[in-house]
Every structure is written in C-alpha cells, then in structure tokens.
Amino acid sequence: MFYIHDMSCISAQQTFGDADISHLNGINNKKLHALEPSYEGIPTGILRRMGKAIRLGVGAGLPLLQKKAVDGIIIGTANGGMEDCIKFLNQIIDYDEGMLTPTNFVQSTTNAIAAQIGLLNHNKSYNTTHVHRGLAFENALLDADMLLKENTEASYLAGGIDEISSYNYNIDDLAGWFKKEALLDKDFYTSGTEGSIAGEGAGMFIVGAKEVGALARVRGLELVHTGDIQAIVEQLQLFLRKYLPAGEQIDLLLSGEDGDSRMIKYYTACEEVLKERTAVGRFKHMFGEYATVSAAALWLACYILNKQLLPGHMVKYENTKSKYDRILIYNNHKGMQHSFILVENARL
C-alpha cells in the first residue's frame, strides 16, 4: 500500500499539462499516437537524439522530478527504445555487419529510459527497469511498494512507458493483435472482430508512504498469469476479500476491455463478480492497447478520484451513486497477463 503524490501522463488524449479528458481524440489510421508536448526543460540537443519512448518517459517524468527529489527511479517498459533498436538492426543487415554508428544501439536498450531520466536528474540512487511485458508497470509498482516498506521516509518515481514503433507494431500486427480492418471510433468496443488498436504513452508517478498531500492511495495490487477465466474470477474474489473493507464496495471498475473479441470474456467475468453496484468505465478507446497502458489507467483513476467526474465516452454501465471513492482497475495483456489495482481516495 502506498500513496501517489504527483503524476503525469502523456497519451493520445489531453492528459498532460492542463488535462481535459471530456473531449475525445479519435483513432488515426488504426493507431492512437501520443500527443507529444513541447518538452520545455529538456535541452533541444539532447531531445533531438532521443527516440520516442525515451522522449515520452523523460517528458512525463522530468517535470515531476523538478518539483520533488526522489530516492529511486523505477520504470516498466516492454519494448523500451525499440525504434532505435530496429534502426540499428536494419543497419546490421543493410551493411552486412560493417562499421556502424553506435548511437542507435546505446539508445535502444530498454533501460535507456530510466537511465536518461537518472542522468538528466543527476540522480545516483536506485534505478531499475522492469520489462515483463504486460506486467512491466505492475512490477515497477510492486518494486516501489517494497522500497517504501524498506524506506518509509522516501519518495520514488515509478512509471510505465511504451511507444508504437514500426518494429513492435509490425510484429504484433503479424501476430494478429491489431484490427485487420479499418475501424470507426464508435465501433471500438462493438465490432466483434479480433484485435485492438495500437496505443502508446507514458504514465509517471511520485509515490510515497505518507498520506499528507496525497492524490490517491493504492491499497491493493495483484499480478496474475493465467488464461483461465475461472482462475481470474477466483483471484478477483480473493483480492476483494483481502483489500476491500467489510461492507464497502467498488464504486467504479476501470476496465481494460479493448475491443478484441477474444478478450471480452475476461472483462465480462470481472463485471459479474462486482455486479450492479459498480459503475464500469473503459479506457482503451482513449489510450489504445499496449503493454504498459495500465500506467495511463492509473493516472486516469487518480484523475477521476480527484475530479469526481467520469466522461460520458468512457461509460459502459452507470451506477446510481456517481461518487467515486474506490476504483478498481482490471487490465489484461494478450489474455495471459492480468492485473488488479485498487485505487482509493487518500482520505478514506
């Protein structure tokens, strides 16, 4: 259990700076590309050499660090700087292992995001990169949680980033993870076809063990690996028994439903567990599908807790209360990596 004291999100929606998620930016050519800000505060010489994943991570993270010193930087990313990786790879093939320039190689390692943030922040403390695909961000949160138990006075930067690079897009497309056909925004959840829409973004959080001044509390976090619906249902029930105080309920399920017809069964099963008292809101029509989208979902949960508003375009099922104090995020990545995150009003 820990508290979120500050946060930042660069995504396909207006989540950065003056956030406004009531207006929805739609799909563009089967992708939800991130709206990149002006990146003030990052020297242009350095910015120019950064691949997008590093730009997104640094762009979202550095402003937070300018306000708060941290004792560690923990990043979750599945594909890191893969665009630079493919550029280097192409050179290897095209020049048949001839003499190559190293910049793309060095920038393409998945730990380059955390490293660059550490470098620009002159931060010599704990620095690590979790790359466990659909649970990379969750492991980053788990790591931060453990660090806070070990160091109760500390603060950490924890984040999740992934970019749509031509590399991972093409590979995931060949593997059938994205829509084969063109898709209208309004049909995102109802097309009935396989695959989703690629997204990208960075969600960054300053986390600490103290309640004072917190935006939200993360009370529970569970990582599950399974393809079995019944196992997911049981894990959710266990999770609720463990983290939800008796007599309390989840006000809102933030569901990672992504329009992929093969995945809907997991989300429906979780909705069943929570029944009618819980509103259900969806977020992947906003952010797209990618390994660390749960970071954007966490930002969204905190935003909703603090603004007490749920934009209409997100609503799957309303509930009568329209008060959001406890939000459960359920996400799965490629049907096998699942997570539950319980986020609540810090004052509860």
Next chain:
Amino acid sequence: MGAISAIGNSVTENRHALVQGKSGIGQIELFPTKYAGILPFAEIKISNQLLKEKLNAREPGLTRTTLLALHAFEEAIANAQLTRQQLQSFDTALTGASTVGGMCLTDELYHDANKTDNGSEYLSSYDCASVTLYLQQRYGINGVVNTINTACSSSANAILYGARLIHNGLAERAIVGGVDSLAKFTINGFNALHILSPEKCAPFDEQRKGLNLGEGAAFLVLEKEEAAAGKKKYAELTGYCNTNDAFHPSSLSDDGDGPYLSMKGALAKADLSAAEINFINAHGTGTENNDLTESRAMVRLFETVPAFASTKSHTGHTLGAAGAIEAVYSILNLQHQELYGGIHFNQPIAETGLRPVPAYTKAALKHVMSNSFGFGGNCTSLIFSAC
C-alpha cells in the same frame, strides 16, 4: 544453483574449469557472424538443435536464449530439490533477466519487423520477457513473475528483486537469474563502440584492449532461512545495493560514483565494514573505461583493496547472465574456500597498481562481493556470506 557458460554446462563443470584456469574464449564455431575468425568470443559449443533434444523443448518459437535459460533453470531447481508442489506454489517467485531476449535471431527479426506477410514462429519470442514467460508456462509458476533488463547488471538486479520479494513477505522462495546468447545485435553494437578486444580480454591489465562477448545462463534458488530447513545451504545473500552513475549512457564517470556507491551501499545493507570483504568478483570486463573506474572506486572505498579478480577472462562478458553467473562463482568461492585466478593478466594499471588474484588458490573466506555495472550507469553490488 544452475549454470551454463563457455566453460561448462553445469555448476560443477564451470568450477572445474575455474580451478584449472581454463578459459572458454576462442573462435566462434556455431554462430554465424562476419566477425567469426576476426574477434574472440566465449561461445557455448552446443547447437540449438542439440539443446532442444537434450531439454525436450521442441515447441516452435524457442530461441537460443530461452534454451540456455531452460538448461540452467532445470539444473537449479533439481539442485534445490524443489517439488512440483513447491514450484507451483503461489509463494514461489521467478525473476529472469536478459538484455537481448530473442533478438539473437537477427534475420527473422528483420523480416518480422519490416515485412508485412508470413510472420515467423518467433513473433512472440523477441522481447526479454518471452524467456521468463516460457519458464513460467512450462513449470506452472504461480507466484510473482518478473523480467529485468538493466544491461550488464540485469541478473544481479534479478537476484536483488527476488531477495526483496522474500524479505517483504511476497514470496517464500524466489528462483532468480539471467541469460543472454550471442547476437549480431550486441556484437555489432559493442563493436561500433570500439570496445571489443581483438585478443582474449585481460581484465585490469594496463594493456587491456576491451571485452570479449560471451553467452550463458545461471539461476539461483533463494529461500528464507525457515523454508530452507534441512536443505544444503550454499551461502547467504547478506548485502545488495543498486545505484546509478548518472554520467553517460555507455561509460562510467571518472570517479566511479556509481560503482563506489553500490559497493558502499551493499556493505551498509550487510552491516559489514569494508575490511570484512575477503574477495571481490569484479565486473572487470577488460575495457579501458570499466576497469580503471572500478579500480578507482575500489581504492576509494577500501583502505586496503581486498583480493579481487574478474571471471570474465574465463567466460567472456555474458551481459544479462553476468550477474547471476558471477553470483554462482562467488558462492563457489565460499563453498569451497577457494579463489579463481584472473587469467591473461600481466601488468597492473599504472595509476592504481592493483593486481588481481594471479592463480587458483585456497583461501579462508567469509564474505565475497560481486559487482555488475552496465550501460545506462546501472550499478549493482551483491555480498554473499558463508553460512
């Protein structure tokens, strides 16, 4: 523990080579690269086909990286005598590490990343997570599973993460380790940085010319004291620390702040004074930058620098596997009360005059430190103690 490297296919074989001062660095025979015959590498002389047969791993999409990991993983869990029930228990965690993952398959990756038809069998095998996910799937691991990539310190951080999962009550035991196989990606990447040596690497030597790339894998089973009752205990992980040099993406700072702080932090965690370290298994890649920086950091931290050596002169630099393989070697130091020599060493670095352990020798050891420093300034130090 389980390990496979260019000097042996098991922990025992690795140890025999270390005792005999045998290096696994030489000519590439199996891996197809333009640099075969030009640069030395520490290659494991077992083909993928043979690995698949030996491990009964014939599913499509298995990369060499996954196969090497499987080899070491199986040895480790057999060595730890883990029952099926324990393996699949909700309190058994798994943390893997790799820097290359399935990108060792450059040609297939090139095709899958650029062409729009006929995806290969490796579509879901390129990322680092694919290795850990395969092990999880094959053995039905149900606890916390994770993969870490912090370049050359990856598997040291995997060990650190597993230990903390246990300390924080999120696991009773953790299987931790890492792997990397030879890949055009890293061969060409390191070559472009001009840090591959045309000769067998000579860690801490004044004339050192760079590193030799190697491949390998190692896994360790960490258990709480109570859970390990009745089992053979090789060593205790008593200290660990992760810091960042925050200087440059691919080289360490002149003063070696990152290495200095990670070693100092590990001592603090272990509640040991610098003088209590009997031996350091250094990162010692053989590059001009690392060895000088690491030397300076050791001189800064230790009033008298303890005995030290880099086993990369035996195994080459195994990148994502280095932290774990060298952890195994550090534990062997303690278990057998012996030190392995820093081979290929002739003259000390002029500035520091430090000399690594010259040859195999018996030694009284209580605490051994193992260093792993990577790109991105990621520095991790581990301390193992005799039990």
